[in-house]
Amino acid sequence: METGYRGIPIPTIKRLPSYLRLLQGYREQGMEMVSATTLAEELGLKPIQVRKDISCTGIEGKPKVGFVVVNLIEAIIHTLGWDNATDAIVVGAGHLGSALARYEGFERYGLKIVAAFDVDPNKWDTWLGDVPVFPLSKVKEYIDRNHVNIGVLAVPADQAQETSELLVECGLLAIWNFAPKDLRLPDHVVVQRTDLATSFAVLSAKVRQKMNKKELSSEVDDW
Ligand SMILES: NC(=O)c1ccc[n+]([C@@H]2O[C@H](COP(=O)([O-])OP(=O)(O)OC[C@H]3O[C@@H](n4cnc5c(N)ncnc54)[C@H](O)[C@@H]3O)[C@@H](O)[C@H]2O)c1
Numbered sequence: 001m002e003t004g005y006r007g008i009p010i011p012t013i014k015r016l017p018s019y020l021r022l023l024q025g026y027r028e029q030g031m032e033m034v035s036a037t038t039l040a041e042e043l044g045l046k047p048i049q050v051r052k053d054i055s056c057t058g059i060e061g062k063p064k065v066g067f068v069v070v071n072l073i074e075a076i077i078h079t080l081g082w083d084n085a086t087d088a089i090v091v092g093a094g095h096l097g098s099a100l101a102r103y104e105g106f107e108r109y110g111l112k113i114v115a116a117f118d119v120d121p122n123k124w125d126t127w128l129g130d131v132p133v134f135p136l137s138k139v140k141e142y143i144d145r146n147h148v149n150i151g152v153l154a155v156p157a158d159q160a161q162e163t164s165e166l167l168v169e170c171g172l173l174a175i176w177n178f179a180p181k182d183l184r185l186p187d188h189v190v191v192q193r194t195d196l197a198t199s200f201a202v203l204s205a206k207v208r209q210k211m212n213k214k215e216l217s218s219e220v221d222d223w
Helices: 010-028 036-043 047-055 069-079 095-102 104-109 136-146 157-169 196-222
Strands: 086-091 111-118 131-135 150-153 174-177 190-193
Touching: 010 036, 010 047, 010 069, 036 047, 086 095, 086 136, 095 111, 104 111, 111 136, 131 136, 136 157, 150 157, 157 174
Parallel strands: 086 111, 086 150, 111 131, 150 174, 174 190
Antiparallel strands: none
16 A cells, blocks of 8 residues: 555544544644544444554553543654644745645644745735735745745646756655646656645546436336
């Protein structure tokens, strides 16, 4: 199975944020202990899967009682590496880039957007919430001075390859790519593409599947 950070399976890494959200809610409600069965029921998983996922964080449960909520929260945050907020820059301060730069919730997940860059002079020296927008020509100087490793790419698709190459030349090690373009970058660079259209395609396929089943079962009822 494909493994990611610290040798933990990628599907587990993808599930950990869901556990975290749930556990943070439990903590706010004053809940001190939680069982794998409760977590499994809430998230539609099997308890054995939940136990396996949690074991990757190094936390052990107590028989018949479960896990200490605050310990589990801390362990998940540590496992995900979110206890060390990572600075990132946004490149492309348009509709999407502005929304991402203004979103303060990323900090809860250890991502701090510290600056944005754009080629449009109308955007320079403006602010997206607490995030300043600078000319793209200043990006190297900024990265060198602030030791940033991650770039959030929100430029038009036809600019994505060239801009990402520039960012890699400036020393960025990871690109979170929102542009609909497969980037060709050196192997040492981590590239993660996020595409709402892909999520929507999955959603609509699931809806179609459900509707077909419904139509089929109403046909069966008619007989
Ligand atoms: N992944 C997703 O789910 C998703 C959702 C929406 C949009 N997008 C993509 O995100 C990108 C941005 O979309 P938008 O709606 O914000 O577009 P937009 O036109 O509002 O913003 C693009 C911004 O990039 C700037 N720009 C252009 N070339 C640049 C360069 N070389 N360097 C720096 N800045 C540059 C422009 O001046 C502009 O401010 C597009 O590629 C779009 O397809 C992806």
